[in-house]
Amino acid sequence: MSYDRAITVFSPDGHLFQVEYAMQAVKQGAAALSIKCNDCLIFGAELRSPAKLQKKSSVKKILEIDDHLVCVCAGLTADARVLVNRARVECQSYRLQNEQSPPPLFISRFLAELQQQYTVRGGRRPFGLATLIGGYHPYIADEQNVQLYQTIPSGVYTEWKACAIGRKDKMLNEFLEKHYKGNMSEQQGIKMAIRCLLEVVEHGAKNIDIGVLVKGKKLRKLTETEVNNVVEEIKKDEAEDNDDATMDDKKQGQ
Amino acid sequence: MSQLGFGNSFGFIGKDYALVATDCAVPRSIITMKSYDDKIQKVADQTLFCLSGDVGDRKNFGEFIGRNLKWYEMRNGRKLDNDGIANFTRSTLAQSIRRNPYMVGVIQAGYEETSGPCMYWFDYFGTMSTPKATAQGLCQYFLLSLFDRHWKAGMSLEEGLTLVELCIEQLSKRYVISLQSFIVKIVDKNGVRQINLNKQVKLEQTKIDMDAPKTATGIPTALKQ
16 A cells, blocks of 8 residues: 555556545535536535534635626635646636636646646646536537536536535436436526435535526525525425325225 | 827716727828728726727737636636726736836726726736726827817716817817727626717818918918908
């Protein structure tokens, strides 16, 4: 096990242990997900229960990189702040050079390359976080316009329709695979995001943070009341489904 | 040759607005390279920069400040107020003067919810002042005294535009370079917008009667109106 001490050392079977341990750090982080809808992007994050004296609003998980780009991270929060600040500088630098808003691909590639750089040279540890970056492409029209990318500590970036990272990501991704439909409306997307997060979040609505990015508008965060309303709706739907199930049982019994 | 003197812009504060006006020509020695160039850049939601000087420097500087302000907003979650913008601009100019100077003169016009309209004047050394009415470029020699006479506090927009027309008229009459068109923009609580001047300001040519009796110096005494 001496192969996991330094970042620059491969193990005999071709693993970079430090990078894999960084991905473990991501799995310890609070859950976060993002869903691509017909005309918007939904971002959801699990908020760990704040201490009693702590101001809840000071914990920000859904971060704006630019007017048209939003990112949600899972893993080490301090690393997230540093990485997002680098992305913010890069965004404005791109705008200064090209007079255009940077496409989501550009920024996710930038972050992925940055994360990869820290896996190559010794003395610095990798960033312990995965990010989901979503936003609007400045000039591709219509359907391909909304893009969602995931970056992981090894420096790989991939494009997704809906993705979850952080705690219990396997379970959340399975849920999304099962229930995701193309062309969802904003309301359907929000409902799906909350349903998904309710699987892992303790105590329900007050530990869920939802953000909606619509083209041409700034990121909109849902208030706790709005989230509560959707949670109530979901509970009602589930109750109805249960009633239908018991009805069928009764019919079969007869 | 630095084009600093040839930028002609002026601005002043009114009751609930701050106004800047500039001429639109881009000269290069004796040629007008471009006759309609918008030299007033919106740098933040309620801040205008009226820039004069070399084209490259002024565009570059305006965009640089604008992008940095946007970065500040993204990073800190709040916008920088007009005072902050002014001081940031000033320190950028002061730091770059001994390295790669930005050869620009700036008039910043802004509006704050709390304190109303504000105006700042910068030169390329990083001098900053907070005048109520001011000008950049050679037209300062004509307009500053005009403002001393005619600017008063709390002017409505109509009174302000009358003052603008007075300034343009004075420049057409006395400034040796003919300024064909002006752009006027204001900042108020609704943000930034461009104003179209009502009157077409033209120079009344005074005709000289060559047949009139001449004085000892050879100049005709009678000037035909």
